[in-house]
Amino acid sequence: MNIARQAYEELYPNHPEDRIFEIKYSSKFKSLNANVRYNATKIMFSLSRDWLEFSDDLKKGLLQHLLTKMFRRKFTKTRELDLYEKFIANLGKYTKVNSVDDELEESFNRVNNTYFNDMMERPNLEWGQDSFHKLGHYEYASNLIVVSNIFKGQLELLDFIMYHELLHKKHGYKTTQTGRAIHHSREFKEEEKKFAIKDIEKKLSWFVRKKRIMRNFSFF
Numbered sequence: 001m002n003i004a005r006q007a008y009e010e011l012y013p014n015h016p017e018d019r020i021f022e023i024k025y026s027s028k029f030k031s032l033n034a035n036v037r038y039n040a041t042k043i044m045f046s047l048s049r050d051w052l053e054f055s056d057d058l059k060k061g062l063l064q065h066l067l068t069k070m071f072r073r074k075f076t077k078t079r080e081l082d083l084y085e086k087f088i089a090n091l092g093k094y095t096k097v098n099s100v101d102d103e104l105e106e107s108f109n110r111v112n113n114t115y116f117n118d119m120m121e122r123p124n125l126e127w128g129q130d131s132f133h134k135l136g137h138y139e140y141a142s143n144l145i146v147v148s149n150i151f152k153g154q155l156e157l158l159d160f161i162m163y164h165e166l167l168h169k170k171h172g173y174k175t176t177q178t179g180r181a182i183h184h185s186r187e188f189k190e191e192e193k194k195f196a197i198k199d200i201e202k203k204l205s206w207f208v209r210k211k212r213i214m215r216n217f218s219f220f
Helices: 003-011 051-054 056-071 079-090 102-115 155-171 186-192 200-217
Strands: 020-026 034-038 040-048 126-129 136-139 144-147
Touching: 003 020, 003 040, 003 056, 003 079, 034 056, 040 051, 040 056, 040 126, 056 079, 102 144, 102 155, 126 186, 136 155, 144 155, 155 186, 155 200
Parallel strands: 020 040, 126 144
Antiparallel strands: 034 040, 136 144
16 A cells, blocks of 8 residues: 555545545755645645655655645544654744845844844745735745735835735645634734734725735726
């Protein structure tokens, strides 16, 4: 029995699965990324080649994490899944920081000083594309904050996005018994309210709406 089928059967012992389980390793993925795809006959896991260096228990936890996102139903909590979640939550402490943009670093330093007493370790910091939907995100596996390009030169808004993403780094996430990942816990939301500019979310919405309108007009 391969490790992927073992991962499934330990997670869902009361739900037999007839499809073939397949794992392949790819150099196309950066860092420790992975995904799962499926069709009527097969469930296919694609993992970064970096995962070849890790134990079967940790890889099994990764596969189970992907399965909970795929099926989104109640599962049996396993030791391997718990091991994987703890590994990801602490990975940022050991990931090399080698990608830092000057403007983003200045924002990080301001936010770290004001809200975290300079106790937050600096993650990798990069600009993303001109996104109006995904304004920023934190990648646990690569300890990376990516911020939409539209916030270049927008000090207040950039600092709020930076603060929000650093809270993800601080609080991590939890997986419910139905496979739903909770990224904005009660503690997260309470701490987010401590941002100094109280109407910052309104300013953020107005700015994004304005930028989207300006871009649409530019096509005429």
